[in-house]
Amino acid sequence: MIPLLILPDLSTEDRLLAQARGGDQVAIMRIYDAYFAPIYQYIRLRVGEAMTAEDLAADVFVTLIGALRGANPPRDSLRGWLFKVARGTVADYYGAQAKLPETILDDWISAPTDEQPEVQFLQTVSNQRAQNAVRMLAADQQEVLVLRFGQQLSLQETADIMGKSVSAIKSLQWRAVETLRSILAHGSLEESA
Amino acid sequence: MAANRELLDAFNESVDRLSLGQPIETLLSHYPVRIAAQLRPMLESAQVAHRASVYPVREVNAARERARAKVLLALQHAPPIPVRMPDKKVVRFPARRLLTAAAAVMLTVLGIVTLNTYTPTPAYSETLTPMTAGLTSTPTPTPTGSPSPSVTPTPSTSPTSVDGTVSPLGCAVSAPDDWVSYFVKSGDTLSALALNTGATLAQAQTVNCITDPRLMRVGQEIFLPRKPTITTTGSTPAAPATLSGGGGGTTGGGGETVSPTEDNGDDGDDDDDSGGEDDDGSEDDDMTDDGSEDDDVIDDGG
Numbered sequence: 068m069i070p071l072l073i074l075p076d077l078s079t080e081d082r083l084l085a086q087a088r089g090g091d092q093v094a095i096m097r098i099y100d101a102y103f104a105p106i107y108q109y110i111r112l113r114v115g116e117a118m119t120a121e122d123l124a125a126d127v128f129v130t131l132i133g134a135l136r137g138a139n140p141p142r143d144s145l146r147g148w149l150f151k152v153a154r155g156t157v158a159d160y161y162g163a164q165a166k167l168p169e170t171i172l173d174d175w176i177s178a179p180t181d182e183q184p185e186v187q188f189l190q191t192v193s194n195q196r197a198q199n200a201v202r203m204l205a206a207d208q209q210e211v212l213v214l215r216f217g218q219q220l221s222l223q224e225t226a227d228i229m230g231k232s233v234s235a236i237k238s239l240q241w242r243a244v245e246t247l248r249s250i251l252a253h254g255s256l257e258e259s260a
Numbered sequence: 261m262a263a264n265r266e267l268l269d270a271f272n273e274s275v276d277r278l279s280l281g282q283p284i285e286t287l288l289s290h291y292p293v294r295i296a297a298q299l300r301p302m303l304e305s306a307q308v309a310h311r312a313s314v315y316p317v318r319e320v321n322a323a324r325e326r327a328r329a330k331v332l333l334a335l336q337h338a339p340p341i342p343v344r345m346p347d348k349k350v351v352r353f354p355a356r357r358l359l360t361a362a363a364a365v366m367l368t369v370l371g372i373v374t375l376n377t378y379t380p381t382p383a384y385s386e387t388l389t390p391m392t393a394g395l396t397s398t399p400t401p402t403p404t405g406s407p408s409p410s411v412t413p414t415p416s417t418s419p420t421s422v423d424g425t426v427s428p429l430g431c432a433v434s435a436p437d438d439w440v441s442y443f444v445k446s447g448d449t450l451s452a453l454a455l456n457t458g459a460t461l462a463q464a465q466t467v468n469c470i471t472d473p474r475l476m477r478v479g480q481e482i483f484l485p486r487k488p489t490i491t492t493t494g495s496t497p498a499a500p501a502t503l504s505g506g507g508g509g510t511t512g513g514g515g516e517t518v519s520p521t522e523d524n525g526d527d528g529d530d531d532d533d534s535g536g537e538d539d540d541g542s543e544d545d546d547m548t549d550d551g552s553e554d555d556d557v558i559d560d561g562g
Contacts, residue, residue: 092335099331103324108313117319125327129334136338197312216306217313219279237272241263241302244271248261248305 084145150228200250208243435483444480457484
């Protein structure tokens with residue numbers, strides 16, 4: 068599984084953060100250039116709709132600009148701070164406990180049949196179906212999947228962002244993957260022909 | 261599927277190795293068959309979750325360019341940054357006033373200058389495809405002949421993947437001091453530009469964090485050992501086009517040649533006159549981009 072999203076390495080990140088905190092506006096826009104894509108992708112998967120994701124992602128960086136001038140700028144981990152804000156932005160948009168709405172399903176691959184064992188099936192799942200399936204999970208399961216497997220963040224980084232312990236993340240990622248596997252294997256109620 | 265301790269541990273171990281690019285079969289071979297059988301669908305589901313996060317480069321880049329204006333606006337309209345004292349130090353009252361005044365002046369000047377000279381750089385996120393096998397992780401590529409720049413890419417803390425290439429978990433555009441900036445023109449190819457200026461394609465890719473040269477866009481700023489001597493087209497060096505409406509996004513596939521059919525849209529600001537995006541130096545202060553990057557920034561060390 069080659070990582071498909073690129074975050075800058077940590078030394079670059081720390082340097083950019085220091086410059087941004089010092090008022091370097093070029094650095095702030097460089098942060099935007101570098102981190103927009105991961106933040107957008109995180110939000111996009113969770114809200115399922117491109118224009119909303121775009122607006123919410125922009126808001127994360129507007130929040131950053133405000134925070135840099137305030138009393139509580141990002142201090143230790145820029146990526147952690149950005150994802151936390153993204154997380155909060157998504158939660159605000161949908162309400163804290165609400166399960167995210169299921170989207171109109173355009174493109175479904177049918178559930179595995181006897182001729183198509185589960186293992187092969189998983190390999191042929193389209194991105195669209197994968198996204199729809201992820202969105203059926205509970206909010207915290209979605210998050211852990213997106214952060215750990217989408218963004219490839221470490222256990223510790225994920226734990227910090229989600230406000231949980233590392234061991235809690237380990238359990239959560241297992242449950243999330245198991246639930247996803249089950250959804251993909253057995254189809255869903257919304258599946259259309 | 262119920263998880264016993266052994267399966268859970270195997271899963272957690274494997275997940276990290278999976279992110280390093282090891283194929284599932286290799287991972288599973290570390291475990292006894294009964295564990296591997298249960299592990300396999302779990303690892304494949306993890307891969308599905310990974311794939312679910314992928315949205316097309318075009319969509320992501322277009323979103324970034326459309327949203328840029330909103331962010332730039334916030335930047336330009338925000339009040340000046342207050343003096344940030346080092347987190348742990350306490351400054352005495354009279355000295356603080358003087359420091360505040362001096363720093364406010366300097367920051368304002370710096371703010372005006374950096375606003376005027378901000379030049380969008382190639383985004384890290386453009387290089388969404390994995391590094392090709394042609395790139396190696398050794399810091400100093402073999403010199404090719406005159407002049408052979410010694411290229412030292414910023415070391416990445418990311419792990420290497422199975423075939424030895426550096427996985428793109430972070431790439432900082434890092435050109436040697438004597439390299440110059442160049443704006444990609446219609447018809448340019450990275451290999452031709454590299455050849456023309458005495459670099460190898462691999463060096464040019466590494467320095468500019470370009471994993472797929474086909475994703476280069478007209479107006480994109482890259483770094484080369486020197487200015488190319490022959491331009492492939494007769495066009496004058498164009499400043500990156502300003503973003504309009506729904507423009508932006510990358511050029512499509514279809515070969516390496518950069519085509520002008522799509523607005524590169526690297527600038528987000530097409531109506532505000534305050535000069536955030538002008539690369540042709542038409543605004544007041546003419547400091548080069550390099551100067552504003554590292555120096556003269558008040559670093560609180562926080």
